[in-house]
Amino acid sequence: MRGESDTCSRTFDVLIIGGGVVGFSIGYGLLQRGVSVAILDGTDRDFSATRGNFGMVSVSNKGFNNIPYFRLSLASRNLWPSLADEVHDRSGINPHFEGRGKVYLSMGEQELADRVSHIQEFLLRAGDEYHQEILSKDDLDHLLGHVGLGDRVVGGAFSRLDGSVEPLQFYSGLFRAYLSQGGHYFSSQIVRKIVSKNASFSVQTPSDTFSAPKVVIASGLGTPPLASQIGLRLNVRPERGQIMVTERIERVFNYPISGFLRQNVEGTIMIGSSSEYNGFDDHTSVGVLTGLAKGAVERLPLLRFVQINRCWAALRPRTDDGYPIYQESQQRPGAFVVSCHSGITLAALHARLLPRWILDDVKDNLLQPFGTGRLQDECAT
Amino acid sequence: MSAQRESIEIFRTVPLCFQGDMITAKEGEPVAAAILATHPDFTGKSPVSGRRRSPYCMMGLCFECLMEIDGIPNQRACVASVRMNMTVRKQIGTRSFSAGSK
Amino acid sequence: MSWDVVVIGAGPAGLAAALQAGEFGLSVLVLDEQPAPGGQRFRAIEAFEQRCLVNQAHLSNEDNHGATLTRAFRRSDITCLSQASVWDVSPGGRQISYLHQGRSYSIRPKAIIVATGAIERPTPIPGWTLPGVMTAGAAQILLRTSGRIPEGRIVLLGCGPLLLLAAQQLRDAGANVVALLQTTSLADFARASLHLPSAMWAPKLLLDGLKLFARTASNRTVSSVRGVKILGENQVRSVEYVAGSQSETFDCDVVLLHFGLIPNIQIPRLAGAELKWDDELKFWQPVTDDWQESSIENLMIAGDSGGILGAEAAEISGKLAVLKIARRLDAISESTLEKIGRNLQRERHRYAMARAFMDAIYRPPLDRFLPIADTVVCRCEEVTAKMIEAGVANGADGTRRLKARVRAGMGPCRGQMCSMATAAILSKKLGIGAGDIELATVRPPIRPLTIGQLAENALED
Numbered sequence: 001m002r003g004e005s006d007t008c009s010r011t012f013d014v015l016i017i018g019g020g021v022v023g024f025s026i027g028y029g030l031l032q033r034g035v036s037v038a039i040l041d042g043t044d045r046d047f048s049a050t051r052g053n054f055g056m057v058s059v060s061n062k063g064f065n066n067i068p069y070f071r072l073s074l075a076s077r078n079l080w081p082s083l084a085d086e087v088h089d090r091s092g093i094n095p096h097f098e099g100r101g102k103v104y105l106s107m108g109e110q111e112l113a114d115r116v117s118h119i120q121e122f123l124l125r126a127g128d129e130y131h132q133e134i135l136s137k138d139d140l141d142h143l144l145g146h147v148g149l150g151d152r153v154v155g156g157a158f159s160r161l162d163g164s165v166e167p168l169q170f171y172s173g174l175f176r177a178y179l180s181q182g183g184h185y186f187s188s189q190i191v192r193k194i195v196s197k198n199a200s201f202s203v204q205t206p207s208d209t210f211s212a213p214k215v216v217i218a219s220g221l222g223t224p225p226l227a228s229q230i231g232l233r234l235n236v237r238p239e240r241g242q243i244m245v246t247e248r249i250e251r252v253f254n255y256p257i258s259g260f261l262r263q264n265v266e267g268t269i270m271i272g273s274s275s276e277y278n279g280f281d282d283h284t285s286v287g288v289l290t291g292l293a294k295g296a297v298e299r300l301p302l303l304r305f306v307q308i309n310r311c312w313a314a315l316r317p318r319t320d321d322g323y324p325i326y327q328e329s330q331q332r333p334g335a336f337v338v339s340c341h342s343g344i345t346l347a348a349l350h351a352r353l354l355p356r357w358i359l360d361d362v363k364d365n366l367l368q369p370f371g372t373g374r375l376q377d378e379c380a381t
Numbered sequence: 382m383s384a385q386r387e388s389i390e391i392f393r394t395v396p397l398c399f400q401g402d403m404i405t406a407k408e409g410e411p412v413a414a415a416i417l418a419t420h421p422d423f424t425g426k427s428p429v430s431g432r433r434r435s436p437y438c439m440m441g442l443c444f445e446c447l448m449e450i451d452g453i454p455n456q457r458a459c460v461a462s463v464r465m466n467m468t469v470r471k472q473i474g475t476r477s478f479s480a481g482s483k
Numbered sequence: 484m485s486w487d488v489v490v491i492g493a494g495p496a497g498l499a500a501a502l503q504a505g506e507f508g509l510s511v512l513v514l515d516e517q518p519a520p521g522g523q524r525f526r527a528i529e530a531f532e533q534r535c536l537v538n539q540a541h542l543s544n545e546d547n548h549g550a551t552l553t554r555a556f557r558r559s560d561i562t563c564l565s566q567a568s569v570w571d572v573s574p575g576g577r578q579i580s581y582l583h584q585g586r587s588y589s590i591r592p593k594a595i596i597v598a599t600g601a602i603e604r605p606t607p608i609p610g611w612t613l614p615g616v617m618t619a620g621a622a623q624i625l626l627r628t629s630g631r632i633p634e635g636r637i638v639l640l641g642c643g644p645l646l647l648l649a650a651q652q653l654r655d656a657g658a659n660v661v662a663l664l665q666t667t668s669l670a671d672f673a674r675a676s677l678h679l680p681s682a683m684w685a686p687k688l689l690l691d692g693l694k695l696f697a698r699t700a701s702n703r704t705v706s707s708v709r710g711v712k713i714l715g716e717n718q719v720r721s722v723e724y725v726a727g728s729q730s731e732t733f734d735c736d737v738v739l740l741h742f743g744l745i746p747n748i749q750i751p752r753l754a755g756a757e758l759k760w761d762d763e764l765k766f767w768q769p770v771t772d773d774w775q776e777s778s779i780e781n782l783m784i785a786g787d788s789g790g791i792l793g794a795e796a797a798e799i800s801g802k803l804a805v806l807k808i809a810r811r812l813d814a815i816s817e818s819t820l821e822k823i824g825r826n827l828q829r830e831r832h833r834y835a836m837a838r839a840f841m842d843a844i845y846r847p848p849l850d851r852f853l854p855i856a857d858t859v860v861c862r863c864e865e866v867t868a869k870m871i872e873a874g875v876a877n878g879a880d881g882t883r884r885l886k887a888r889v890r891a892g893m894g895p896c897r898g899q900m901c902s903m904a905t906a907a908i909l910s911k912k913l914g915i916g917a918g919d920i921e922l923a924t925v926r927p928p929i930r931p932l933t934i935g936q937l938a939e940n941a942l943e944d
Contacts, residue, residue, distance in 0.1 A: 044881020044920070051887045144407075168887050175878050187880050246429045246896065247455065252478045260599065267428070267475050271934070283574040283755075284927060286589050286940060293937035303476055304935030307455045309895055310926040391537050392630070409518070409530060410629030418631050423614045423716065429865040429894075432719050435614035437619035437862075440514055440523060441568070441930075442602055444863065444895040445612075453585075455895075455931055459624075460566065462518045 008209045011036040012184065014358065015203055017191050017226060018218035019345040020050040021167075022350060024174045026216055026358070028087075029351035031181040033359055034065045038184040038210060040203065042192060047221055047238070050343065052314020054243060054262065054272045055167035057099070057345045060132050060159035061258060064118070067126050068369040069323050073342070074129060075366055077163055078347035084165065090180050093173035096265050099163035102256040103239075104132070105139060105149065105156040105299050112155045119157065132159040141312060144253040150298045155345060164256050167344055175181030186210075191219075194229045196332045209214035214358055218338045221280070222318040234372055236339055238280050238315035242288050247307040251299070261293055261303075269306065284311045316341040321373050326357070327372045333338040336370075384411035398468040406463040413439065413446045416469065424448060424458065428475040447472055485943075486512045486592040487812055488805070489579055491569050491750060494522020495549070495600035495794040496786025498556045499801030504596075505561050507809040510591070511758035513563040514581050516930075520556055520563060520859065522600055523620065524794040527628045529557075536567070545794065554796070569750065576754040583930060587940040589737030594781040594808040597751060597769075598801060601744035601787035604766070604847060605900040606641070606891065607854040610713025611740065612862055619649035619741035632658040635736025638722050640664040640711060642848060643743040645843060662733050664724055665765035666742075666848040668707040704733075709851045713738050743847050744791045749899065752925040754782055760918030764791070765847050766903070767837065773828055775804035783808065787799060791842075796834035803827045853911060856903055861901040863894020871905055875912045882906060882923035892923050 004225050014030050016023045019041025030037045059077045063070030077099065084097035085231070098296075108110035119132045137155050141147065179185065186208070193213060202211040219227045250268030256262040262270045273287045275278040289311050296303050317339060319325055324340035336358055340346055357363045391405035397415055406415035412434040416424055419483055423433035436446035441460045448472040450456040458469070490497045493515035493668040504511045513520075521528040525546065532550045535542045542550065556563070564583050571580040572595065580589040603618045610616065619639055625631045634655060637660045639650050650663050693775045708726035714732075721734045736944035745766040748758065757770040757778035770791045775783045786797030806824050809815045854860050870889050879885035882905065891905050892898030898905075903924050910917045928937075 044883050048883070051883065091892050094697045096787070168890075172888050179878075185878060187878065244937075246933075248475045250477045252473050284571075286571060286573065286578065286580050286927075287942060290937055290942065291925075293934045293940075296934055297938045304933065305454065307895065308928055308932050308934060308937060310893060311928065312895065312924075312926050328868060391534050405572075407629050409527075409787070410631075411624075414625050414631055417625070418629075421634060427612075427865060429863070432612065432865075433614050433725075434612065436617065437621065438603070438618050439624040440602070442896060442899050443605075445932075447895070455933075457931065458517075459621075460516060460568075462566075468527040 003274045009267060010208065012210065013196040014038075014213045014214040014216060015040060015201065015212040016218055017224070018042075019185065019187070020048060020218060020220055021171050021174065022220070022338055022340065023216075023341070023346055024171070025347040026338065026352035028174055028178045028357065029184050029355045030179065031183050033355050034183070035359065036182070037210070038186060039049035039178070040189040040205065040262045041185065042188045042190060042219075042222065042228045043188045045278070047315050049220055049314050049316055049341065050171055051168070052241070052243070053167050053344055054241075054270055055165050055170075055264075055330060055344060056256060056262065057097070057165060058342065059161040059345070060102070060130070060163075062345070064122055064125070065335070066323055068366070070126050070130070072091065072160060072324070072349065072366050072370070073345055077161060077352075077363060079348035079352050080163060080165075083351055084170075086171035090274050090355055091173035091176035093169055093176060095173050096166040096171035097163060097170075098165070100255060101158055102162040102164075102258050103144060103156060103158055104258045104259075105140065105153050107152045107154070108373065111156055115157055127185045131161050132157050144146070144255060144257075145302055147253045148302055152298055162256070162258075162264055164370050165268055165344060170221035170297045170344070170373045184209065190269070194226065194335070196230075196335070199334065201332075201335060214334050214336070216336045216338060216358060217284050218380065220339070221315060221341050222230065223317065223337060227337045230329040230337075232327055232329050232337050232372060233322050234327075234337065234339070234375065235323060236317045237277065239318040239341065240278050240282065240313050241273040242292065242311065242313045243270060244289060244292060244308050244311040245270050245307050246303075249306060252302070257299065260292075260299060268309065269303070269305075270365050274280040280315065282313045282315050284313045324370050325372055326363070326367045327346075327356070328357075388470060393461060395465045397463060398466070402447070406467075410462055410463050411439065411459050412448070412450060412456075412461045412463055412467065412469060415463050416448070416458060423471075425472045426471075426474050431474050484510070485510065486510050486590065488492055488512070488596060488808055488871060489514060489590065489592040490596045490598055491579070492522060492598035492600060492786070492788070493517070493520035493556070493563060493565075494598060494600045494797065495524055495547040495552065495785060496600070496788075496797035496801035496804075497522065498552050498597070499798035500596045500598060500756070500785050501561050501563075501802050502555060502559060503802040503805040504736075504809065505559050507805065507814040509805070509809060509812060509814055511561050512590075513561060514569055514579070515563060515565050516565040516568045518565055520553050520565070523550060523624070524600075525553060525822060529555050531627055534539075549794075568930035570930040570944055572750050572754045572801070573863060574755045574830075576642060576756070578780045580927070582930060582936060585936065586762075587932060587936045589648045589940060589942045590642040591943055593634075593812065594783065596783045596785050596804045596808075597788050598785045598797075599750055599788045600797075601791055601812065602747045602899070603740075604745045605740040605903065606740065606742040606852050607868070607901070608711050608713065608740070608852065609858045609906050610719070612859050613713055613715050613719050614717065615715065615736055616738045616740065618645050618738040622653060622739050623649050626656055627651060630857040633739075635659065636734065637737045637739060638662045638664060638733055639739045639741070640722065641741040641743075642666045642710070643741055645744065646741040648740065649739065653838055663704045664708040664711070664733075665704065665706045666708050666851065685750050693800045695749050720830070732902040743851070744787065745903070746788050746790060748788060749776055749897075749925055751788070751920070753927065753929065754781060756784070761790075761816070761845070762766050762916075763916055764842055765849055774801050774807040774824065776807055781808065781811070792834045792838050795829055796838075799827050799831045799834070803831065814908050837934030845907055849907060853907055860895065860904050860908070861898075862890035862928045863896050863900070866891040866901070868908060871908050872912060880913060882909065886923045897926060897929050900925060
């Protein structure tokens with residue numbers, strides 16, 4: 001789909017290169033400011049972290065070594081309920097945001113002891129905003145709805161900070177809400193060139209040229225070559241994650257379990273998620289999937305008899321230090337790069353806080369630590 | 382379903398417990414065939430809509446004949462062969478966790 | 484140990500391939516999903532032969548041949564695992580994972596021969612999810628495996644030689660076939676006659692086809708049927724259709740659908756083998772060379788899974804598929820390869836010529852059977868044509884995006900029933916040729932597998 005006829009105007013207030021959840025969150029947010037926005041998306045074949053992700057709005061395990069990242073994630077989580085409601089209202093698609101927290105399960109005494117000290121340290125670093133409490137195995141079992149925890153589970157923790165969303169429905173809803181608010185969308189646009197001239201950018205694809213005074217690059221793994229055209233050097237590496245999803249069964253556990261398990265509204269259970277650096281290979285491998293299955297059965301033995309419906313892998317766009325990048329080009333003001341692997345967690349923040357930065361040049365304090373400067377500093381030292 | 386015009390039946394008949402009732406099945410035939418013959422109404426209900434479903438392709442592709450066989454859920458009844466004293470149950474809608482977890 | 488060859492499927496192609504490989508001294512493992520060898524064409528052939536014997540019934544020449552082939556296979560020392568279902572083949576075709584007797588194994592053979600045969604083209608029509616609707620092939624399987632025929636008034640609907648064959652077999656068995664509704668038209672015959680000269684090279688196949696036509700013509704047969712709806716609340720009650728300018732309804736209890744065969748390409752797709760779209764036959768098939776090798780080295784495709792040529796041709800391609808493997812493993816000489824190979828290739832070609840005639844008659848009437856409105860396309864997730872169209876309107880301009888938008892193909896059958904129809908709707912909506920629409924990625928496990936079975940998977944190094 002080309003999205004729109006060739007006769008329409010190709011000049012907008014903001015162009016966003018990348019039609020994943022990051023691009024659409026920003027685009028949706030910008031529309032609320034009354035500007036005209038066009039999203040230039042790639043093809044159906046492109047790697048898509050949006051289609052492959054687990055749907056967690058993660059906070060309590062974010063930024064142990066980088067408290068600003070924790071604050072960023074928490075801020076986004078707090079903005080999530082209103083975004084979810086809006087998207088639901090404007091699209092008719094319920095993204096099923098649930099912000100009731102998540103459970104951590106500790107396998108063996110050592111893991112539990114490590115968790116205790118981890119939480120203490122996190123509290124020291126992050127202060128009162130942080131929450132995670134140790135729970136006994138019985139309490140966890142009760143919390144999860146008496147699902148029967150595995151023998152090796154000795155205890156764990158609960159954090160009320162986290163949430164989850166149906167990632168595919170959220171994306172569909174966001175897409176429709178964006179269009180209903182007057183956003184423009186162009187598919188199969190492989191951006192070749194970004195040229196700046198007279199305070200305006202023109203973005204060239206093999207078939208079209210688009211122009212706008214502002215350009216946002218949110219192209220996931222495709223970001224680095226585009227960013228270099230606006231004078232920003234950065235790396236984004238593919239980090240493969242494998243996930244499996246089961247048949248539909250009646251609701252069995254009430255909270256997502258960190259790192260491993262989550263039950264969707266329609267009843268399917270997602271089991272994930274691995275981490276590998278394997279280049280641009282987005283296939284599954286039986287060895288890794290076996291590991292995921294073992295982990296799931298160890299934690300919730302009842303899952304042993306549940307049917308696997310589908311396994312897949314997707315590539316997370318991973319920056320050098322794993323933290324997001326929000327950077328305006330100094331050489332080409334008006335051109336921005338947004339890159340992160342937590343597009344779902346940060347979606348609400350992207351929709352609510354990035355428009356001011358992009359349109360008014362006011363970069364929220366929360367975003368300040370996440371320029372590319374830190375990466376260059378790191379290289380220098 | 383009725384039997385083919387054939388003078389001598391060489392199948393050995395065996396009892397099979399379906400939904401708690403004893404039915405007669407032919408040893409070695411697909412479980413789905415035995416169920417269709419005695420209970421042609423439906424063999425399960427869609428976990429999505431709850432609508433009635435029954436075997437469609439009989440060759441293991443369509444997954445419409447998923448049933449609980451000998452306590453194990455989600456068995457394709459069209460590729461499972463009838464043995465002596467099997468227990469077969471319909472799967473009605475979304476499976477509950479306890480079913481088959483014995 | 485590492486097998487020289489793993490053959491997936493014990494139909495005519497798989498059996499011939501395994502026997503040939505055994506003859507060359509290769510170590511062979513056959514993984515077959517059915518309880519007994521024979522594939523769909525010779526499903527449960529051993530038991531069937533026995534039944535015919537006891538009843539002093541006539542075994543057709545083809546069945547006789549199938550029984551002989553199966554017997555030879557049973558007498559060989561080839562290892563065959565029945566009721567073993569392959570749930571994954573790794574990208575690049577190096578590793579096969581399968582489930583057998585409740586346990587999962589991953590093995591790494593030196594070569595793989597995919598002989599998974601054909602499937603009946605899933606063609607969504609209104610009401611096709613109702614109990615009482617099956618494929619014509621399903622009815623044949625019931626007849627074969629348990630001597631049972633569907634109770635009540637039967638309507639057969641669709642096109643293709645197998646539809647006629649099923650009608651014939653069902654009637655012979657005493658079934659109450661009340662109508663045969665064919666989508667085939669006179670124009671199809673006219674077109675097909677162009678292929679007659681080349682078809683003459685395989686007169687038996689041709690003759691069989693014509694005989695079938697003659698025999699079934701006397702039945703309550705309607706041609707050029709379109710606008711079909713299967714009606715009923717909880718069960719089939721009737722079939723409504725349009726023929727000429729008339730709309731008619733047939734009361735019935737069972738509807739058997741058949742819209743021709745398409746290659747079963749799930750495993751080649753999993754492995755990432757290159758496919759090509761046949762715009763005449765409207766299906767995807769793996770690209771293979773003269774030796775049945777796919778675009779992936781040592782992944783051979785034999786029989787109907789490589790293109791629909793029927794059981795006899797399947798045996799030829801099965802044997803052919805072994806030759807390159809045997810040569811690479813130094814089990815045969817270059818001259819043996821050439822000598823046997825060229826003969827088999829010539830034979831295979833003859834079947835391909837004859838097939839063109841049949842294909843032209845039974846061109847799938849897909850344009851007239853494109854699902855619309857509330858017709859369920861994805862049976863597992865109950866996704867209708869309308870929902871798919873809405874997904875396309877909401878920006879899904881490819882099969883991957885569409886799957887993520889509407890869930891079509893996310894159910895337990897892994898898109899086997901809906902992927903072709905979904906792509907056809909996409910093709911129509913976007914105005915892109917069907918061959919330019921890539922099918923959605925096949926995801927393992929392609930056969931049932933529980934989390935517990937995967938957790939205990941035995942991985943061979």
